[in-house]
Amino acid sequence: MDFRWIEWLLSLLCIGVSIYWFVIIVWRRFKYVQLGVPAASPDNRQGIKQALLQTFSQGKLWKDWRSGLMHLLLFYGFLHLQIGAIDLILIGLTDAHLPLPYYETFVVAQEWTVWLVLIAILYAGYRRYVEQLPRLKRSFKSGVVILFITSLMVSVIGTMLFERVITGNVSSPGSIIAVAAAAIHAPPILLVAGYKLFWWLHLLILLAFLLYVPQSKHFHLIVAPYNLVIQRPIQSIGKLHSLDLEAEDAESFGVGAIEGFSRNQLVDLYACVECGRCTQVCPAAATGKWLSPMHMITKLRDHLTEKGAAITSSSPWVPSLSTAYTVHQWHPDEEDVSSSTLQPLSLESPRGRSISQTMSRQQASWQGRYHYAALEKHAGHGVGKHKDPRELQLIGDVMSEAELWACTTCRNCEDQCPVGNEHVDKIIDMRRYLVLTEGELPADAKRAMTNIERQGNPWGLNRKDRMNWAVEWEQQDGIKVPTVKENPHFDYLLFVGSMGSYDRRSQRVMRDLVRLLQAADVSFAILGNEERSSGDTVRRLGNEFLYQELAQENIRLFEKYDVKRIVTACPHTYHTMKKEYRDYGMSESLMIYHHSELLWSLWKEGKLHLNHSIQEQVVWHDSCYLARYNDVVAEPRQLLQAVPGLTLLEMERSGKRAMCCGAGGGQMWMEETEGSRMNVARVEQALAVLPSVIGSACPYCLTMMEDGTKQLERPEVQTLDLAEIVARSVLGD
Numbered sequence: 001m002d003f004r005w006i007e008w009l010l011s012l013l014c015i016g017v018s019i020y021w022f023v024i025i026v027w028r029r030f031k032y033v034q035l036g037v038p039a040a041s042p043d044n045r046q047g048i049k050q051a052l053l054q055t056f057s058q059g060k061l062w063k064d065w066r067s068g069l070m071h072l073l074l075f076y077g078f079l080h081l082q083i084g085a086i087d088l089i090l091i092g093l094t095d096a097h098l099p100l101p102y103y104e105t106f107v108v109a110q111e112w113t114v115w116l117v118l119i120a121i122l123y124a125g126y127r128r129y130v131e132q133l134p135r136l137k138r139s140f141k142s143g144v145v146i147l148f149i150t151s152l153m154v155s156v157i158g159t160m161l162f163e164r165v166i167t168g169n170v171s172s173p174g175s176i177i178a179v180a181a182a183a184i185h186a187p188p189i190l191l192v193a194g195y196k197l198f199w200w201l202h203l204l205i206l207l208a209f210l211l212y213v214p215q216s217k218h219f220h221l222i223v224a225p226y227n228l229v230i231q232r233p234i235q236s237i238g239k240l241h242s243l244d245l246e247a248e249d250a251e252s253f254g255v256g257a258i259e260g261f262s263r264n265q266l267v268d269l270y271a272c273v274e275c276g277r278c279t280q281v282c283p284a285a286a287t288g289k290w291l292s293p294m295h296m297i298t299k300l301r302d303h304l305t306e307k308g309a310a311i312t313s314s315s316p317w318v319p320s321l322s323t324a325y326t327v328h329q330w331h332p333d334e335e336d337v338s339s340s341t342l343q344p345l346s347l348e349s350p351r352g353r354s355i356s357q358t359m360s361r362q363q364a365s366w367q368g369r370y371h372y373a374a375l376e377k378h379a380g381h382g383v384g385k386h387k388d389p390r391e392l393q394l395i396g397d398v399m400s401e402a403e404l405w406a407c408t409t410c411r412n413c414e415d416q417c418p419v420g421n422e423h424v425d426k427i428i429d430m431r432r433y434l435v436l437t438e439g440e441l442p443a444d445a446k447r448a449m450t451n452i453e454r455q456g457n458p459w460g461l462n463r464k465d466r467m468n469w470a471v472e473w474e475q476q477d478g479i480k481v482p483t484v485k486e487n488p489h490f491d492y493l494l495f496v497g498s499m500g501s502y503d504r505r506s507q508r509v510m511r512d513l514v515r516l517l518q519a520a521d522v523s524f525a526i527l528g529n530e531e532r533s534s535g536d537t538v539r540r541l542g543n544e545f546l547y548q549e550l551a552q553e554n555i556r557l558f559e560k561y562d563v564k565r566i567v568t569a570c571p572h573t574y575h576t577m578k579k580e581y582r583d584y585g586m587s588e589s590l591m592i593y594h595h596s597e598l599l600w601s602l603w604k605e606g607k608l609h610l611n612h613s614i615q616e617q618v619v620w621h622d623s624c625y626l627a628r629y630n631d632v633v634a635e636p637r638q639l640l641q642a643v644p645g646l647t648l649l650e651m652e653r654s655g656k657r658a659m660c661c662g663a664g665g666g667q668m669w670m671e672e673t674e675g676s677r678m679n680v681a682r683v684e685q686a687l688a689v690l691p692s693v694i695g696s697a698c699p700y701c702l703t704m705m706e707d708g709t710k711q712l713e714r715p716e717v718q719t720l721d722l723a724e725i726v727a728r729s730v731l732g733d
Contacts, residue, residue, distance in 0.1 A: 061418050509699065574592060
């Protein structure tokens with residue numbers, strides 16, 4: 001009796017049910033994302049190109065070449081094996097293979113692909129559980145995919161082995177399986193049974209994997225390419241979206257609930273790979289602050305899934321016993337929303353609550369710190385008391401305020417993310433909610449913000465004293481710094497900024513920059529006491545209302561004095577004017593330059609002559625808002641390399657990988673109260689290459705580096721701005 005029809009029926013039933021469930025899973029998560037605010041449709045031409053390039057080259061994964069090679073083998077291996085899977089299923093049901101030319105060569109190639117994928121996945125297990133990379137989780141859940149792929153490859157090998165024995169095809173050149181098949185001698189019934197066992201194992205494991213993928217972090221296999229398509233274009237990297245503060249129907253500003261994020265932002269959450277690269281490079285994480293970018297994304301993702309399921313009355317897990325959503329009850333021995341499973345650590349949260357003690361804080365890894373910070377935060381707000389996810393507060397129950405205020409907005413997390421996730425804008429949106437809707441922010445930040453609002457600078461010094469540095473300089477040395485009224489036909493507006501106007505150390509940088517512009521015969525002017533804060537600090541702190549007011553005031557001044565070009569020594573001012581002011585009506589023709597770009601350009605044009613030798617070992621510290629935000633990496637280095645006698649050194653983390661000094665995102669005006677100091681950690685990295693000078697091109701970085709050398713008691717190491725170094729070579733000071 002032929003039972004082939006029963007096998008056909010069972011296999012088609014399994015395939016049909018699995019595909020149906022797969023569609024249900026993906027559809028439900030799509031509905032959860034649809035709860036977000038509709039996002040403007042981007043111009044996808046560049047996005048599609050970037051997505052294809054990142055996907056098929058494995059993009060940022062190559063920043064760790066071993067990881068890049070491993071993922072390349074897995075990616076292309078699975079693409080190749082999908083054809084083999086169809087062929088294998090077809091043979092098992094019909095005894096006929098795919099009509100491919102050079103079929104035997106195809107089969108041998110499939111075999112070698114299986115071996116390569118098996119080696120790659122075993123190496124993945126080695127990196128996670130033997131080498132134990134700190135950024136990788138080591139729970140059973142984290143290793144499920146390794147078991148899936150390993151068992152899938154074993155089932156393919158078993159099926160191919162028994163097929164060769166049954167068909168007698170044991171002389172295929174280049175086939176290890178063929179050699180093994182030649183040595184097997186067993187009754188035909190056992191061979192057929194072995195073949196059917198491995199064939200069904202392959203089919204069922206493949207279908208189970210299909211269902212597992214969208215219900216796990218491996219949903220990124222489906223979501224990540226789309227996420228790369230909709231990510232911001234290169235020219236908009238780091239740009240914050242504007243809020244419509246005049247919307248009459250707005251009940252709040254910023255994001256105070258998960259559905260307040262845009263749909264594009266919510267796609268990020270399901271694209272996350274949980275690879276830990278973002279947290280590995282986060283300066284807040286590295287110095288013991290209550291922030292882990294990876295855990296932030298996974299907590300938001302799990303909250304979206306649970307709240308979305310509650311709102312839509314659907315189970316996020318398929319198959320499930322019921323289509324109605326049941327509120328999950330949390331237990332202390334389960335994984336929390338950060339999806340981490342580590343042993344309890346001895347930690348204390350910013351609000352003083354403690355958890356069980358088995359290790360000292362100094363022994364805690366960054367994974368442990370952030371897992372249990374999140375765990376404690378949730379436990380302290382009623383998670384585990386059968387609380388409806390719809391009642392959880394995004395800020396308070398899911399994300400703590402301490403996490404949000406720890407971010408320096410350096411974007412190192414985003415630069416490292418292989419799937420295009422954007423962390424900073426989510427943090428800023430939640431800060432906006434705290435500031436604009438709840439009226440809550442740290443005391444230091446509130447003080448700086450109030451001072452900027454009243455006097456136009458974070459110290460609260462008299463706004464009428466903004467030009468005193470230039471007046472005093474003229475009285476002392478006779479060097480005139482013209483205002484826009486005194487030189488109405490200027491080529492460049494020198495935007496001095498609050499640091500250059502009020503900070504004594506930054507004033508020295510500004511004076512050298514002025515002398516260099518005069519040496520190059522550049523026509524420039526300053527706004528003097530009419531200048532206002534650029535607004536970057538208040539925007540990153542969440543006060544969008546004050547930012548827009550300051551931006552519009554500055555734009556009106558630019559229009560009043562017919563400004564065509566602006567140069568500034570502050571990367572934060574440079575970024576917000578270059579990329580964000582245009583949302584408020586600033587002319588597209590108005591060009592913004594950082595002083596490192598302008599000095600480099602003047603040197604290239606032969607207007608600045610580096611005549612004097614400087615016998616210094618200079619290690620270069622890259623500003624986040626120059627290197628990562630605006631790709632200004634080569635210009636300062638080329639300029640320094642041209643200085644006679646100067647030796648340019650590089651830290652281990654430099655260029656776009658550079659570690660933040662700790663001053664961005666409003667942190668310049670806030671005191672670090674958790675962990676160690678970021679600027680000290682960065683200075684230690686600089687001192688490791690034995691410099692005589694730490695160079696930078698940012699007044700915030702300069703201050704932080706100088707404070708770091710003082711704290712480490714290294715007065716012999718100078719901290720100098722690019723303008724100061726170049727002035728020594730050009731002017732011979």
